[in-house]
Amino acid sequence: MTEQPRIPRTVPVKSATFDDYTLSEIRRAAATGLYDIRGGGAKRHLPHFDDLLFLGASMSRYPLEGYREKCGTEVVIGARNAKNPITLRTPITIAGMSFGSLSAQAKEALGRGANAAGTSTTTGDGGMTPEERESSNTLVYQLLPSRYGMNPDHLRMADAIEVVVGQGAKPGGGGMLLGQKITERVAEMRTLPQGIDQRSACRHPDWTGPDDLEIKIQELREITGWRVPIYIKVGASRPYYDVALAVKAGADAVVLDGMQGGTAATQHVFIEHVGIPTLAAIRPAVQALKDLDMHRKVQLIVSGGIRNGADVAKALALGADAVSIGTAALVALGDNDPALEAEYQKLGTTAGAYDDWHEGNDPAGITTQDPRLAARLDPVAAGRRLANYLNVMTLELQTIARACGKSHVLNLEPEDLVALTVESAAMAGVPLAGTNWIPGQG
Amino acid sequence: MMTAEAITNAGVLDLAEMSVRDANATLQAATEGAFTLRNPGGRHALACGLMHPVSVTVEGHAGYYCGGMNKEAEITIRGNAGTGVAENIMSGIVRVTGDASQSAGATGHGGLVVIEGNASARCGISMKGVDIVVGGNVGHMSAFMAQAGNLVVLGDAGEDLGDSIYEARLFVRGSVKRLGTDCIEKEMRPEHVAIVAGLLDRAGLFADPSEFRRYGSARRLYNFKIDNVGSY
Ligand SMILES: Cc1cc2nc3c(=O)[nH]c(=O)nc-3n(C[C@H](O)[C@H](O)[C@H](O)COP(=O)(O)O)c2cc1C
Numbered sequence: 001m002t003e004q005p006r007i008p009r010t011v012p013v014k015s016a017t018f019d020d021y022t023l024s025e026i027r028r029a030a031a032t033g034l035y036d037i038r039g040g041g042a043k044r045h046l047p048h049f050d051d052l053l054f055l056g057a058s059m060s061r062y063p064l065e066g067y068r069e070k071c072g073t074e075v076v077i078g079a080r081n082a083k084n085p086i087t088l089r090t091p092i093t094i095a096g097m098s099f100g101s102l103s104a105q106a107k108e109a110l111g112r113g114a115n116a117a118g119t120s121t122t123t124g125d126g127g128m129t130p131e132e133r134e135s136s137n138t139l140v141y142q143l144l145p146s147r148y149g150m151n152p153d154h155l156r157m158a159d160a161i162e163v164v165v166g167q168g169a170k171p172g173g174g175g176m177l178l179g180q181k182i183t184e185r186v187a188e189m190r191t192l193p194q195g196i197d198q199r200s201a202c203r204h205p206d207w208t209g210p211d212d213l214e215i216k217i218q219e220l221r222e223i224t225g226w227r228v229p230i231y232i233k234v235g236a237s238r239p240y241y242d243v244a245l246a247v248k249a250g251a252d253a254v255v256l257d258g259m260q261g262g263t264a265a266t267q268h269v270f271i272e273h274v275g276i277p278t279l280a281a282i283r284p285a286v287q288a289l290k291d292l293d294m295h296r297k298v299q300l301i302v303s304g305g306i307r308n309g310a311d312v313a314k315a316l317a318l319g320a321d322a323v324s325i326g327t328a329a330l331v332a333l334g335d336n337d338p339a340l341e342a343e344y345q346k347l348g349t350t351a352g353a354y355d356d357w358h359e360g361n362d363p364a365g366i367t368t369q370d371p372r373l374a375a376r377l378d379p380v381a382a383g384r385r386l387a388n389y390l391n392v393m394t395l396e397l398q399t400i401a402r403a404c405g406k407s408h409v410l411n412l413e414p415e416d417l418v419a420l421t422v423e424s425a426a427m428a429g430v431p432l433a434g435t436n437w438i439p440g441q442g
Numbered sequence: 443m444m445t446a447e448a449i450t451n452a453g454v455l456d457l458a459e460m461s462v463r464d465a466n467a468t469l470q471a472a473t474e475g476a477f478t479l480r481n482p483g484g485r486h487a488l489a490c491g492l493m494h495p496v497s498v499t500v501e502g503h504a505g506y507y508c509g510g511m512n513k514e515a516e517i518t519i520r521g522n523a524g525t526g527v528a529e530n531i532m533s534g535i536v537r538v539t540g541d542a543s544q545s546a547g548a549t550g551h552g553g554l555v556v557i558e559g560n561a562s563a564r565c566g567i568s569m570k571g572v573d574i575v576v577g578g579n580v581g582h583m584s585a586f587m588a589q590a591g592n593l594v595v596l597g598d599a600g601e602d603l604g605d606s607i608y609e610a611r612l613f614v615r616g617s618v619k620r621l622g623t624d625c626i627e628k629e630m631r632p633e634h635v636a637i638v639a640g641l642l643d644r645a646g647l648f649a650d651p652s653e654f655r656r657y658g659s660a661r662r663l664y665n666f667k668i669d670n671v672g673s674y
Contacts, residue, residue, distance in 0.1 A: 034666070146568070147530060147548075147549040147568060147570070150549060150551075152491055152493070152511040152513060152530070152532065155491075155511070178666075179665060190589075191551070191570040191589045191590050192589060192608060192609075193609060193664065196608075196664040196665060197664065197665050197666045205529075205545055205548040205549055205568045205586075206507070206525060206526035206545040206548040206549070207525070207526070212506070212525065215486045215487070215505070215506045215525075216506075216526075218486055218487050219486065219487040219490050219491075219506070219507040219510050222462065222463065222466045222487045222490050222491060223490055223491030223511055225467070225470075
């Protein structure tokens with residue numbers, strides 16, 4: 001009997017469409033009947049600042065001497081209407097993150113780090129805590145649709161006011177804070193029963209469109225004696241029109257948050273499928289400011305996926321006046337630290353992927369209201385780490401600006417940039433590297 | 443031109459002659475006394491952000507956000523009020539002798555808002571402890587996501603009263619066109635009759651407290667359940 005020749009078989013192929021994550025999500029939804037809620041921003045690959053490069057000085061451009069020639073980093077925010085605009089030593093600010101989503105220790109650490117670096121912090125959905133005011137030299141107070149804890153005394157204690165229209169992680173969406181994090185103190189600040197799954201509204205209760213918002217801003221200015229700047233924060237979706245309308249409504253500054261921007265808790269489907277990437281949002285926003293002759297008069301603060309000094313430099317070169325960081329600041333405090341891997345494993349995840357911030361079990365003591373976990377975060381040491389990180393980013397930013405021959409980081413310009421991909425060239429409106437081709441512009 | 447400094451405590455502030463900014467600066471700085479705002483002409487943000495027990499009479503119609511974020515002051519608008527009258531009120535009293543536009547008393551944390559006429563849509567939206575008494579009717583979506591406090595309506599309520607309500611209490615004497623999601627009628631017990639009687643008394647409005655019906659949260663949406671998916 002002759003042996004049958006072995007028939008070669010192809011290896012099993014998994015579907016690119018129905019990949020492992022997708023299959024697991026279908027099974028999870030089928031088993032629980034709940035949509036997936038998580039923290040963080042969009043995790044998928046997106047055109048981003050990594051797709052841009054600086055050209056640096058050359059025969060036709062003159063660089064600045066690294067450690068000798070000054071490269072300014074100071075920015076002033078809000079001089080359009082406010083008697084007391086804000087001066088920041090570095091154009092890297094700390095984004096609004098609520099007490100409630102973050103522990104009191106984490107909020108204090110953010111304040112300490114920001115103070116040391118000479119920048120501002122921001123409250124969030126849930127009001128201003130005394131500790132937060134105490135620990136932040138420059139504090140921006142958010143006015144959100146929920147108005148939790150909104151209080152005219154706090155409004156007057158703030159150094160700036162930020163009217164939140166939307167967030168990059170969820171343009172058009174409201175907030176949520178699940179029962180585990182609604183402790184007695186959080187519940188009291190929000191006037192809600194303890195332990196409920198709290199939803200916050202997606203629309204403001206007392207104004208509907210930009211014409212109303214203009215009057216709302218007038219009221220806020222009347223209450224605060226026209227002293228402090230008023231920002232408007234929008235999630236990136238239609239940046240040209242949103243920025244133009246924000247200017248018309250009287251904003252002193254516009255905060256523009258792209259889809260990579262973090263959130264404390266939002267539906268996964270919302271985070272990954274609504275809004276546009278930060279990179280795609282900046283140029284239309286700057287164009288709107290220029291068309292209104294308001295570029296550099298109304299400041300543009302960009303956020304969503306800012307990680308290092310190069311990202312900051314690229315945002316500024318595209319026309320932003322400052323940036324804001326959320327996720328990166330939390331990482332600097334100690335979020336997702338591999339040293340806690342054993343604990344992340346117990347939670348069914350791994351360091352670097354932990355995003356169940358809404359569940360309040362954060363082993364790093366940051367996105368939690370559990371006093372036992374929160375006590376693990378030393379606000380002084382964590383604040384020090386944040387200050388170091390902010391200083392490193394500022395040095396990186398200066399390094400790039402000097403290489404491009406700029407004596408101030410705000411002198412960076414689109415002309416200093418090229419793109420690595422056709423997509424990023426089109427979005428950022430800069431030429432594809434090695435060509436003079438800007439897709440969509442001839 | 444009158445300037446803020448030229449005005450003493452018991453003053454007439456004439457908006458035909460002075461800016462809203464100067465008038466508000468005067469009112470905000472005063473710690474006591476009675477003021478009259480003449481010729482309001484529907485201007486916005488009148489008498490907002492007051493912090494002391496002064497009394498202010500607005501002689502005519504006010505625009506948006508009159509009496510916004512009030513603390514301690516007693517403000518009377520002799521006329522109609524625009525959007526967001528007494529929004530986010532903390533304490534004190536804001537009274538409108540005419541009708542109020544939408545979002546009257548929105549997000550109020552404390553104090554009393556009295557609308558002698560009708561209030562439009564979203565009256566008491568996201569209220570957080572304020573008491574609101576409306577002599578006439580309230581429009582649709584009133585007390586949406588209302589968290590705490592009392593809304594007393596002597597007339598009728600429009601569609602979706604108390605949608606997604608938390609712990610606020612709603613009392614309506616007339617009809618309710620439709621209750622919002624998770625808002626149900628509840629038993630009117632003697633303590634509730636007493637609450638309504640007390641509020642009518644403070645508001646200076648007359649009605650028989652026993653004629654009111656009470657509405658509040660069924661608390662079915664407090665924790666997310668997939669079987670309630672149609673209600674979210
Ligand atoms: C834990 C957490 C809580 C947040 N809370 C708020 C908030 O209360 N209000 C708000 O406007 N944005 C909130 N955000 C969004 C940030 O303000 C900011 O837009 C975003 O984090 C920027 O993107 P990045 O995280 O990539 O730096 C939150 C973000 C995080 C990570």
